Amino acid sequence: MRYEMETTRQEAKRRVVVKVPASSANLGPGFDSLGMALSLFAWISMSPSVATTITLVGDNLQGVSEDKTNLVYIIAQSVFARAGIEMPELDIGIRSDIPLTRGLGSSATAIVGALVAANALTGYALTNDELFQMATAIEKHPDNVGASLFGGIVVAAWDGSRAEYVRIEPPSGMNVLVAIPEFELSTTKARNVLPEQISMKDAVFNVTHSSLLTAALAMGRLDLLSHAMRDRLHQPYRAPLIPGMDRILREATEHGALGAVLSGAGPTLLLLVRSENSDDGQLVEFVRSVMAKEGIDVTTRWLEPCLHGPTVRLINGNDPEYNLEHRQLLTKAEVEVGA
Ligand SMILES: Nc1ncnc2c1ncn2[C@@H]1O[C@H](COP(=O)(O)OP(=O)(O)O)[C@@H](O)[C@H]1O
Numbered sequence: 164m165r166y167e168m169e170t171t172r173q174e175a176k177r178r179v180v181v182k183v184p185a186s187s188a189n190l191g192p193g194f195d196s197l198g199m200a201l202s203l204f205a206w207i208s209m210s211p212s213v214a215t216t217i218t219l220v221g222d223n224l225q226g227v228s229e230d231k232t233n234l235v236y237i238i239a240q241s242v243f244a245r246a247g248i249e250m251p252e253l254d255i256g257i258r259s260d261i262p263l264t265r266g267l268g269s270s271a272t273a274i275v276g277a278l279v280a281a282n283a284l285t286g287y288a289l290t291n292d293e294l295f296q297m298a299t300a301i302e303k304h305p306d307n308v309g310a311s312l313f314g315g316i317v318v319a320a321w322d323g324s325r326a327e328y329v330r331i332e333p334p335s336g337m338n339v340l341v342a343i344p345e346f347e348l349s350t351t352k353a354r355n356v357l358p359e360q361i362s363m364k365d366a367v368f369n370v371t372h373s374s375l376l377t378a379a380l381a382m383g384r385l386d387l388l389s390h391a392m393r394d395r396l397h398q399p400y401r402a403p404l405i406p407g408m409d410r411i412l413r414e415a416t417e418h419g420a421l422g423a424v425l426s427g428a429g430p431t432l433l434l435l436v437r438s439e440n441s442d443d444g445q446l447v448e449f450v451r452s453v454m455a456k457e458g459i460d461v462t463t464r465w466l467e468p469c470l471h472g473p474t475v476r477l478i479n480g481n482d483p484e485y486n487l488e489h490r491q492l493l494t495k496a497e498v499e500v501g502a
């Protein structure tokens with residue numbers, strides 16, 4: 164009898180591990196609307212606890228708070244409140260391979276990861292649509308959170324109260340080169356340089372190019388990307404914050420890219436490339452040399468569009484992994500395998 168009670172208690176214990184893809188927002192003209200999930204990830208593990216602890220794993224989370232002011236903790240509590248469940252103390256572990264404040268949607272992965280992990284602990288009290296609405300209201304633009312939540316390419320529109328989206332399967336045969344400058348640029352700072360008003364001519368330019376880009380991505384028309392990925396709404400104003408960006412965006416197609424844009428609010432640059440050209444070192448060399456002339460070190464990484472949103476793994480108290488430290492759990496190979 165005592166054994167049975169112990170078993171039940173163990174089963175009531177649970178921990179959830181969520182793996183969330185990074186994202187690149189805007190894709191040029193689709194400001195606050197288009198986003199693509201990338202094969203670069205963050206992980207959050209979360210379990211009910213007697214006291215709140217937050218463990219940061221890896222080198223990419225410097226400066227992130229380790230108390231109840233942490234974004235992940237705050238967002239998890241908003242899920243519990245909405246679900247009518249009390250879970251005030253949490254044991255949270257966070258690992259991220261996504262550098263912070265570089266335009267690769269790290270804040271969106273924290274938001275989406277927290278929503279999905281907390282929702283799993285409630286037994287899925289909220290729908291994916293509710294999570295998307297909550298994520299958009301927190302981030303204030305649906306492009307990053309939509310891509311991280313649904314994977315692939317997301318086309319979204321938010322009117323300040325409700326967000327709608329359509330997911331597009333990324334065209335096959337397309338790889339992604341990201342050039343990540345050594346310096347940080349917060350989204351807030353990069354939004355503050357945008358003008359209050361733009362001309363009708365520029366508005367028309369962006370609407371037409373964004374529509375063409377969406378259609379080209381949906382139809383696999385890679386040949387249209389260099390024409391369609393041009394923008395007059397945000398990139399020209401952000402360019403002075405990222406030395407070398409103008410030249411790379413202008414000349415990347417001469418060095419093998421299908422198109423090149425600022426990733427999100429920057430400073431990372433995103434270059435789309437036909438898969439068969441992705442082991443050609445010419446493009447990487449071009450990007451590096453332009454940035455080097457500006458005195459900027461860049462890390463380049465070849466990625467792929469990520470076709471899925473978060474993967475979730477529930478670990479109950481009977482599983483030996485339940486007792487692993489976050490550091491071990493979040494670096495285990497099995498974390499790669501999603502449910
Ligand atoms: N895993 C995380 N946990 C808590 N906060 C995070 C996490 N990841 C990112 N953030 C927050 O998001 C901020 C970066 O957001 P932002 O400026 O929008 O850049 P980006 O989303 O492009 O990386 C960080 O400075 C940090 O405050």
Ligand SMILES: N[C@@H](CCOP(=O)(O)O)C(=O)O
Nearest residue numbers: 188195266267268350427428
């Ligand atoms: N549409 C937003 C996207 C910000 O993305 P992030 O990855 O830089 O947070 C913008 O361009 O401001």
